[in-house]
Amino acid sequence: MTNLTLSAITDPSDNPLKVDPVKLRDVIVKHHVGSIQNVVKHAYSLEEWHKLINEIQKVSLTETRLKIPFLYCIDAVHGTNFTLNSTLFPHNLGLAATRNPELVKLCAEITAKEVRASGIRYNFSPVLDVGRQPLWPRFPETFGEDVLISTIMGVASIKGYEGKSLNDFASVASCMKHFVGYSVPANGKDRAAAYIPEINLREYFLPPFKAAVDAGSHTLMVNSGEVNGTPVHASRYLLTDVLRNELNYKGIIITDWEDIKKLTERHRVAENHKEAVYLSVNAGIDMCIVPFDFSFYEDLIALVKEGRIKEERINESVKRILDLKFDLGIFERPYVEKEAVKNFGLPEYKQAALAAARESITLLKNADQVLPLEKNKKVLVVGPYANSLTALNGAWSYTWQGRKPEYFPKTDLTILEALKRKVGETNIVYKKDFKEIPSDVKPDYIIVTLGEDAYAETPGNTKSLELPSEDIEGVRNIVKMYPTIPLVYILTEGRPRLIREIEPHAKGVLMAYWPGSQGGNAVADVLYGDYNPSGKLPFTYPRYSGELMTYDHKWLDEAVEIVEPEYKYFYEFDPQYPFGFGLSYTSFELSNLKLSNDQLTGDSKIKVSVDVKNTGRKSGQETVELYSRDHFASVTPSVKRLRGFKKVELKPGETKTVEYEISASDLAFVGEDMKWITEPGAFDIMVGDLKVLLNYRRQ
Structure with a gap:
């Protein structure tokens, strides 16, 4: 029931990755830990993963009393993002824009193949939280604001990950997360409190999980926050009464990172860690991501010995965990499977990533049919995201935050590189800094890249959806310098950054989301008409930070009453772009x-x-x-x-x-x-x- 992070058994230097044999035996032999997860700092090569997993497995199988193989777990949320040279797809938000469940399933199938080829059989994905709070830094991991799309795309992912059988060399266990209500924090920040009337909880947030349970997802991760004053990790109502009894869920319930400890440290519903363990296990937790020590292990044993938690309750969780290991074929084939390794890095995976990126791109504006661009014209490209792999791939890309381009495949192209390859270097002039725009260039078009760089979870918290003031001023200066040249914005972002003040200056606007490893090629293909865009917004793109309203709001949400000088009553809903919007190069x-x-x-x-x-x-x-x-x-x-x-x-x-x-x-x-x-x-x-x-x- 104890899950530790990889640093608990490795040498702190981690260069190269090296297992500490003393730590390993303390974890596996002495404390009987059954699963390990994560990386230390960055992604590993296929060979490093194989060596690591086989080394841990050998100790589990030869030096422990019961010879039960251990289970490795990973976050592979838009491709196998912690294995070097893997295939990265658009984040879920972009996949939702494709409105193509079969394509979503294909991306999940490829991810499963590359995860299993790495020697890993349990993937903490997909996110089924319905994204109805765009400030939330995990918004790009959602399938957007609509419950139907979230449900259909979530189930497609689960079917892609798990296939017909977890025992197959191309399958991994999925993890529906984060149950439930994580995605609508009142303050817009990660791991925060949500206040959700139960009628809304059941209408908008439970359906994707019910569908995922019905589809057979084997595991579930819990919301790190709290709902209506109760931390979900301590909510017997949500985890047992609703999830187990109402939804009839039979699989594993796993905590999120350190969240039992946080019942004491942050939520303050338990006076010490032992009480936190009691609350969470009583609520329904089966597996705890501790992740650094043996505190859960020690306190849970003490609680059983004291009779506060029955041994039968432990048996329930242990059976679920053992069942998963049996289903995954780990007892039959505990070491890295040669048959699975053959599925890594196949050429068709890049084509799937390109197809997904292309279909996700959403054309939001095309005044005077400025797009597609003519290939023989000169283009001035401006902005830091034009030549950035991190802004194309976003979170969970070879590192947790996705901010280290040195780990990306050398063959991946930025938008700038893809544009140059498409039309030749002589037709492209690039300036990263808005302040360095030359006045002597004679461009036919100006492309401005806007949005945000990669971030994941809490480091992605933001106080505003507004673009940085220097970007706004930069665009205004370009307009002053080149008042007659058509502007096209490319938005690479995980959530809607507001363009209200500068949108009128643009003839064209392309929403690229975080499109993944083939995002540069996909953007270039759309810009020059080699692919006709078909993406549709999976969220309502707001015009103001103070007006974050979903498309399926109530009539009263947009009702406006004015009493003086005379009584008026009307409806007002005016987002920058509505949910479901997306143009094409045809009609x-x-x-x-x-x-x-x-x-x-x-x-x-x-x-x-x-x-x-x-x-x-x-x-x-x-x-x-x-x-x-x-x-x-x-x-x-x-x-x-x-x-x-x-x-x-x-x-x-x-x-x-x-x-x-x-x-x-x-x-x-x-x-x-x-x-x-x-x-x-x-x-x-x-x-x-x-x-x-x-x-x-x-x-």
Whole structure:
């Protein structure tokens, strides 16, 4: 039940990685630790991983009483990010923009293959927290603000990681995290308090976890924060009553980093560590990421000897952990598997990373059809992120914070390098610093890279979503210097940084998110028209820091009343770019929205169909999103809710019919009794600007 970090058994110098035999035997033989995780400082080569894991495993199998093999765990959250020369994909936020669950599943499958090839069989991924607070520094790890997208993409990831069997050489155990409510801290900071009415907890935050449980995810990690005044690590209600009993979850519940200790140190619900262990194990914890010492081990044994925790309770957790090891084939094949190693670094992985990065890129503005750029024109490229691998890959990229480019593959290209390769060095002039813009360059276009560099977790806390003032001033100076030259912004960022003040200066805006190892090539392909963008925003891009509103807000959230000089009442919702927005280099037209029956009764289903036509001159992909709006309900309804999405590819002039199936459960909400209900009445069914009326009755 004890999980330690790698530094507990290694030499502090870590150059090269070296296991301390005395520490190793203290951990494995004397204290019977069953799992180890993480890296020390940075990613390792495949060979280093193999040597490390086989060395630990040999001690587990030959020097311990029961000869139980140990389990290695890792965070591989957008590719195998702690193995050198692996394939890194867009972060989940970018993957959500693809609206392509099969592509998300493929990225997870490749990640699983490279993780298992490293000798590791347990991956702390995916994040199922619904990203409804963009200040939160783990926002890029989410699939955005919508519960349906988070659910569908999360399940796709789990199926990709776990495959048909964990015993397969291409599979790893997934970990749905972080249960529950982690992503909406009241102060916007990491590991902070959230205040979530239970009706909202069940409506927006539980569904992805329920779907993940139903999909068979083997493990779950707990929210480091607290919900409504109770730390989740100490919440028997959430971990046992809800997770175990309601959702029928059978797998392992693992803590996050040092979070049992924090019940005393930060949350202050336990007067000492022993009481914290009692609270958490009683709540339902199976495995504790301690991660540096034996405090959990020692206090848990003491609690059992005192009779405060029953041995039967320990047996429950131990059985779950042993079951996972059996499922992963560690008892059969405890050492690094040669068959798995063959799956590392295959050429097609880069193509998948490129496809994911391309499909994620979201075209937010294209005034006067400035994009795609002409390849024979001169371009001035400005900004520090143009020549940065770290700003393309973000968090968890060969180091925890992702800020050390020396560990990236030498073949990965920055945006600048990809642009030069695309159109030739003579057509590209680069200036990193806004203050060094030359006045004698005669560019046809100016590309400005904006956003944010890599960060992970608490170091990524921010007090504002505003761009740095020097970037704003830099853009203004460029406009003064080159008032007639078209500007194009490329945004590489893990959350929406506000561009309100400078957006009018740009003809084009590309949202690249953190697009991963092939992000440079993908941006260049989109800029020059070798790929037609199809990404759709997975969140509402705010215009102001003080107005962070999701697309599925309530009517009252945008209601404005003015009493003087005369009474006025109106609705106001004006984000920079709305949820689901994303342009293309072609145009699409929606028509003929129809219901197979405008009366939905009981448990029956109806079909919704709509025609989508490519009315432009290029082939392109379009995501057709289906929304509903409940006219009236006993709990105030949202302005609209996403109920389905499908992506289609169309040649110029081609029309396809997109169909959905709707039942009463698709229109349900959580009622005042905390149960899902669909109430009789009228609903708008909407696709784009089209709308039809549907009436529901129970019988």
